[in-house]
Amino acid sequence: MTLAIPPGLFTARTWRLPVASPARIHDAALGGTDNYVLDREALAALEDAAPGFTELLRATRAWHVRVVRHLAGRGIDQFLDLAAGLPRARENTHQVAQRYNRDAKVVYTNTNPLLLSYARALLDDNDATHIVHGDHLDPHRLLDSEQLCSALDLRRPVAVLMTRGVHHELDDHRLSAALAGYRALLAPGSVLALSSWAEPAADRGLPRIIEQIWHTHAGQRVRCRPVPELQRLFDGYDLLDPGLTPVQDWWPDGPRLHPAEMAMRLGYGGVGITA
Template identity: 35%
Template structure:
């Protein structure tokens, strides 16, 4: 699952992809979608690495940057949405740890590690917080295991939101998280990678059924606009990624079953500020900060 412009990505020399020549990497296949000339050794574009690029990170290849540039041509707001999502992650985790008293966190679709991650944000409030990261991308998991799961209070495991029962039943989160006590679940920029045919409402029902009362869920989701519809076509046709922006009403329906917490508005959208200037790599995004952000955000509680 893809994830979260301004935050530098933390990576060691082995895991950083920026300095590596794609020609030196293992090959995938010759040719690209729609006949694009792609070197035999170049990887396919990857949504998590493109997200890293929008955030100003280095864990991406030329093929990711090429498609990301076309995405920004179609919708210059996309890098801002990525940064706004990251700002919401910081705000929601601090709220969940400080005001809601959560000490167990499950980040589903965690994406590539960034400068600030859930474990550091939560433990700034209470060092005893336990964090499990889940993702279905092997590349993301290798980074998370190397850079995040480095102590007894943190783990990273392979899990897919589309199978919530298997995800919640995996032994890795069960080792860290007591599912008899409330859990904070993060679904940040994840649900818009679930297609309508995969029934995201049923997925949410299955997820909520496996959480104890008093659990909190933080959700962010791309809100549908003509520009983001064009981006969805690019992701689908060029990277085989089912990016699915939805109307705010459809996003609100995905939040059904959760009580909005008092510190946040009664439902999507939550205004999210963009905290830092846009890096020079995306000059077309400059001046868009005052426009409505096509990102709906929500924090809710499972009723007791």
């Protein structure tokens, strides 16, 4: 896999500063270098308001890696990573999946031209990994695209990964319809892995603060959903153990060494499979 990036790809002009970017905020939290001062300032504001917010983003990514590892280990060899965001130098979906199942094929989707260009620069020598421009909330069009159909065999199970963007989707009807579309269009045995920021029943104040700070710094709305609403997104799927849980509790790699900070209770994730 090449890590060569086209000269001049990252500039303040292409990133449309001074608005912080969700992709770059995540990159900053994960210790990446593709972020700017304003992204780190946004992350710091979120961390100040919700201690542990940086760790929440890291824990969600670690959960994503564990999910891919688990699914590849149980024989899933096709992955559709929706709204995938900025790729990293290591521990991307294709790297994890192909480490545990060398036959694994991965398709990343995004609608952001810059992120697509960056991803293609990183993946130009991986024949089992593809980048597709497409709206993850329009499964009929996405799954009907020639590029995706040439990369994945839709007659066989596919793992759909929606592990970063659910809290960015404000329209419940469109989100539910999209998930129902994937369930109906994909082969039996297909998988949905989904994570989101949640609204604990005992603390509705913290989610509102995070929503406001995110909007102030990134110019985009997010929504922390109550856990029962997240549970309903898995309608038609059989949840794998341990169910819909805080991301750090979904088959952790080891015992927790420190008490969970405030923001950690907001991240939930689950994995469901179709009959």
